[in-house]
Amino acid sequence: MNLQQPNANEATRTSNRSRSVVPSSGLCTRCVDGCRGNCEIFQATFRGREVIYPGPFGEITAGGDKNYPLDYSHLNIQGYALGAKGLPKGVEGNPDTATFPAVNTETDYGWDIKVKMRVPIFTGALGSTEIARKNWEHFAVGAAISGVTLVCGENVCGINPQLELDSNKKIKNAPDMDRRIETYKRYHQGYGEILVQMNVEDTRLGVAEYVHAKHGLQTIELKWGQGAKCIGGEIKVKSLERA
Numbered sequence: 001m002n003l004q005q006p007n008a009n010e011a012t013r014t015s016n017r018s019r020s021v022v023p024s025s026g027l028c029t030r031c032v033d034g035c036r037g038n039c040e041i042f043q044a045t046f047r048g049r050e051v052i053y054p055g056p057f058g059e060i061t062a063g064g065d066k067n068y069p070l071d072y073s074h075l076n077i078q079g080y081a082l083g084a085k086g087l088p089k090g091v092e093g094n095p096d097t098a099t100f101p102a103v104n105t106e107t108d109y110g111w112d113i114k115v116k117m118r119v120p121i122f123t124g125a126l127g128s129t130e131i132a133r134k135n136w137e138h139f140a141v142g143a144a145i146s147g148v149t150l151v152c153g154e155n156v157c158g159i160n161p162q163l164e165l166d167s168n169k170k171i172k173n174a175p176d177m178d179r180r181i182e183t184y185k186r187y188h189q190g191y192g193e194i195l196v197q198m199n200v201e202d203t204r205l206g207v208a209e210y211v212h213a214k215h216g217l218q219t220i221e222l223k224w225g226q227g228a229k230c231i232g233g234e235i236k237v238k239s240l241e242r243a
């Protein structure tokens with residue numbers, strides 16, 4: 001049993017000509033000569049590797065729609081309302097005090113240096129993709145005022161056309177990284193932090209040294225490989241000059 005439908009997906013803006021589709025291949029049961037349909041195989045004959053990119057480029061984020069046989073909707077949590085724990089000392093639990101707005105969701109992490117959070121949430125890592133770059137402001141401001149930790153993804157410095165390197169090929173000036181950090185810090189209210197993810201190229205460029213020396217960041221996330229995304233590790237650019 002195939003848990004997803006290969007060969008056609010909204011993410012790649014492809015579809016089958018027929019309603020009858022072979023589950024294992026995603027081909028229509030009648031793949032007809034002269035088809036003007038729009039499946040991935042059909043498009044790949046014209047557009048080659050371009051088809052693997054969800055599109056339109058720079059305008060979307062894409063997720064997988066694999067239909068796992070088990071998800072949270074299969075579970076029922078049989079809650080009950082009896083008593084109240086965690087109320088301030090001396091406060092009796094009753095319908096007026098044990099209310100949702102009174103719940104304290106704050107927490108912290110870190111061994112020697114604690115980072116407080118208003119709610120235990122880390123964002124996904126938004127890095128060098130165009131959609132992340134141009135939507136950074138509201139994403140970063142939202143994380144800062146919510147008191148959660150914002151993860152800046154990898155390769156942000158390397159993809160920045162205004163990047164300046166010193167004679168040792170280490171970062172001297174990375175304007176887009178500066179912008180991202182400064183945007184978060186402008187609205188930071190003491191909860192959460194911005195941390196920067198680093199891949200091999202970031203390590204070679206000295207991203208950790210740069211964000212620590214220039215912005216005082218104390219947390220990095222070292223990345224060993226791609227796990228979450230089937231086409232991760234690649235980004236698309238609008239021109240060879242940008243590359």
Ligand code: SF4
Nearest residue numbers: 017028031035037039
């Ligand atoms: S080429 Fe056309 S007929 Fe063949 S599998 Fe694709 S959509 Fe279906």
